[in-house]
Amino acid sequence: MIYEFVEKLDNKVHFEEADAHCDIPCGIYDPITAQIAALTVVRMIDLMNDLDKTHSERDLEYQNSMSRYIAVKEEHAEKVKHEIRVIWGDYIKPQHMEKHPEFHELVHKIMQLGSKSRQTANRETGVQLVEAVNQFAEAFWDTKGISIKHAKAPYAPALEMVYPNL
Amino acid sequence: MLRLIKVSGDSLSPRYREGDFVLVAKIPLLFNRLKQGDTIVFKHPNYGTMIKKVDYLDKDHDQIYVIGTHDFSVDSREFGPISKKTLIGKVIWHLHQPVPKDKIGSR
Numbered sequence: 001m002i003y004e005f006v007e008k009l010d011n012k013v014h015f016e017e018a019d020a021h022c023d024i025p026c027g028i029y030d031p032i033t034a035q036i037a038a039l040t041v042v043r044m045i046d047l048m049n050d051l052d053k054t055h056s057e058r059d060l061e062y063q064n065s066m067s068r069y070i071a072v073k074e075e076h077a078e079k080v081k082h083e084i085r086v087i088w089g090d091y092i093k094p095q096h097m098e099k100h101p102e103f104h105e106l107v108h109k110i111m112q113l114g115s116k117s118r119q120t121a122n123r124e125t126g127v128q129l130v131e132a133v134n135q136f137a138e139a140f141w142d143t144k145g146i147s148i149k150h151a152k153a154p155y156a157p158a159l160e161m162v163y164p165n166l
Numbered sequence: 167m168l169r170l171i172k173v174s175g176d177s178l179s180p181r182y183r184e185g186d187f188v189l190v191a192k193i194p195l196l197f198n199r200l201k202q203g204d205t206i207v208f209k210h211p212n213y214g215t216m217i218k219k220v221d222y223l224d225k226d227h228d229q230i231y232v233i234g235t236h237d238f239s240v241d242s243r244e245f246g247p248i249s250k251k252t253l254i255g256k257v258i259w260h261l262h263q264p265v266p267k268d269k270i271g272s273r
Contacts (some may be wrong), residue, residue, distance in 0.1 A: 003264055006187050010172060018190075018207045018217035018254075020175035020182060020234060028243075095212040145246045 029091045031137040034110075035161060036084035037076040038133045042126040042157045044073035049123070073136045074118050080133060081114040087140065100139040110136060126157065134162040167192050169255060171207055173217055177234030177241070178205070182217065185263040190255035205257040206232070207249055213240070215254065 009015075048069045055062045069160045088107045097103055113129040116122075141148050147165040173186040182188070182205070190207045194200060204220045208230075218232035218241050229247035233239065242248070 003187070003261055005169070006261060010187070014188070015172045016215060017174045018171045018188070019213065020173055020177040020179070020216045020217050020236075020239070029235075078178050093212070144244075 006094075027086050029140075030084070030086060031133065031140050034080045034133050035130070035137055037079040037083065038126070038130040039157065039159060039161075040076040040154055041073055041080070041129060042123060042159065043154075044069045044076070045121055045123045045126050046157055048073075048121055077114045077117040077129070080129065081111055084110050084133065084136060087136075091140075092143075096143045099143065103136075103139060106132060106136055106139070130159050137162040152156075169207075171215070171217070171254075172270065177236045177239035178217060178219065179236055182260065183263060188257045189259035189261075190218065191258045192245045192255045194258070195253055196252075198216060200230075200256060205253040206230070207224060207257065208232070208252045209254060210245065212245065217257070231237040
């Protein structure tokens, strides 16, 4: 009875709506997976260089180790691209783009660097990939109003990383 | 001081459902009478007017962590804490949408 009355009133005056907003994605987004994958790419390039310098013979052991490093580099460069695409496609909303219009260009840059990291064994490209993913992480945490800190990764390669300041 | 607001979305289901009405009061906020578990309405800068439950009150920073009761709720787990300044009020009365007769017993 009361409900019908209020509903009729609502049809006339249109009460404000409060959204109990619900979304299918789980809401768990974190660029750290992409950051670690990017670091792994650099680590593999370092291991490839080390092996090349220390192992003069191109024997079976050399080929086995080198193949493994290359396979892991391939896998993690692709993982960076996948993880960033998911955050970009599922999490980033127009209101985030307003605050950080650089998102699209940055994601494109990461895609390019990810592919280049697969195609080459250039350490500088890997480092650029880490830096670009760090920039993405910085903007991502800002959309949540969470400040960040810069710290060296506590494992090789100890590159500077962006972490949420929780 | 009192506002009648219509609920849309299902993040607080099954307790609050789309189409329910709530009466929201500002008075409890003025006397710091907010506590964990209360249902509040607030204006989020990105998501607009929202209704959620108080998950945790951060008295040091005047912030509130809000949560929905549904697994797929978009709340502080996604957008972080909300500022007390954005509060519209606390829900003090809940008017349920009647369950259609053909749905009784099927839930």
